[in-house]
Amino acid sequence: MLQIMINKRFLPGAVVISLLYLTGCGQTNSNSASVSPTVTSSPVASAQPDTVTPVSQTSPTTSPDKAGKQLAPGKYCYAAKTKTLDATAEINIGAANNISGTVQATIQNPAASYYSSYNQTLIGELAADKAKLNIVTQIEEDTQNTQETWTITESKLNTGRETFTKANCTTATAEKETTGARKPVRVNFASGANSTTIKQSVIRGERDTYLLGAKQGQQMNLKITSLENNAVFDVIAPDGKTIKQEATTWSGKLPANGDYQIVVGGTRGNATYELTVEIK
Structure with missing residues (x-):
């Protein structure tokens, strides 16, 4: 689980966002008690995002997922969209089992008048379906470095807290460029x-x-x-x-x-x- 601690006052009289949990590109599980990201504010209660509708698109051609099966070299994309989160993840697997990638996301909690964004850069090694990653997360003016192990298959990306579904890389890139933004x-x-x-x-x-x-x-x-x-x-x-x-x-x-x-x-x-x- 990637924890990002925020203690920042946006404006006088505004609420203080005290704690924010972010996990990769962010699809929620059906268990509403485990939601990412979670924004806790006072005095306004945080909004809970709806369950993500899985994005069913094509990705690099591989055989069906099996426990412990390692993906072939190539690019794999995952996406999530809820009321509080729009996110895309791009994972690149090299021929030498090296792995790199990025996560880009925007966060909004209208109930708390909170809007932000974060970016993650991933680098590490892949063994079977386990990716040991060094992760650099930038959110607002805060940068954090963490080490995590994610499970990556053709259809899912699991950060240890949440499970995300695959997306077509071309579609995911287009959504990343246009979601919440007008034409450049x-x-x-x-x-x-x-x-x-x-x-x-x-x-x-x-x-x-x-x-x-x-x-x-x-x-x-x-x-x-x-x-x-x-x-x-x-x-x-x-x-x-x-x-x-x-x-x-x-x-x-x-x-x-x-x-x-x-x-x-x-x-x-x-x-x-x-x-x-x-x-x-």
Whole structure:
């Protein structure tokens, strides 16, 4: 079980999210007493997600699952969607039984006015159906490292707490890019300018994604303001790794050439914001 401890006050008067349990890409079991993620807040009681409808899609062709059977090299995808969680997991198995992967998810608990996201990077070794993994989890401004053993078969991914079902990798990727987000908008500067300010609004539970092409070594400066101080952004590198989460300002040297994603969302309710983007 992956535990992520959060003790963060979002705004004066807002609830304090004291404990959040996340497990991989997040499908719930039928036992409602074991739900992931669980958000506990005070004084508002946390919302319990509904049971996930299994996603029945194709994945790399292998023989039917058997106890202890190891998957063939290839890519395997798993997905889950509940009232509080949208998540996808991508698992890559190499010829030498090495394993790597990612989990990307967004969390929302309207009852507690809580909205967030997390990313996990997985690396390890596969023996039969057991994956011994080193996991780096980034949620908001917190990074945690854990070691876990997951069970991975063609049809299921079991983290030891929850069991998730397979998804078609093409479909899962498309859902990851579009779930809760409007179509990405490319950022362009006026002739001779190196900055621009975007004025927009995002409704509760959705996200705006902006694409900005830049080169390695350039500096990106970002700042967001909102009428109710309830808008934040994530910065995602061209390789899919998250550089910054849940920020209102950020400056940094860029690690690679390519398109960077700036993902804007509200921390509570709808958010009307101004996002200033500068490249030097």
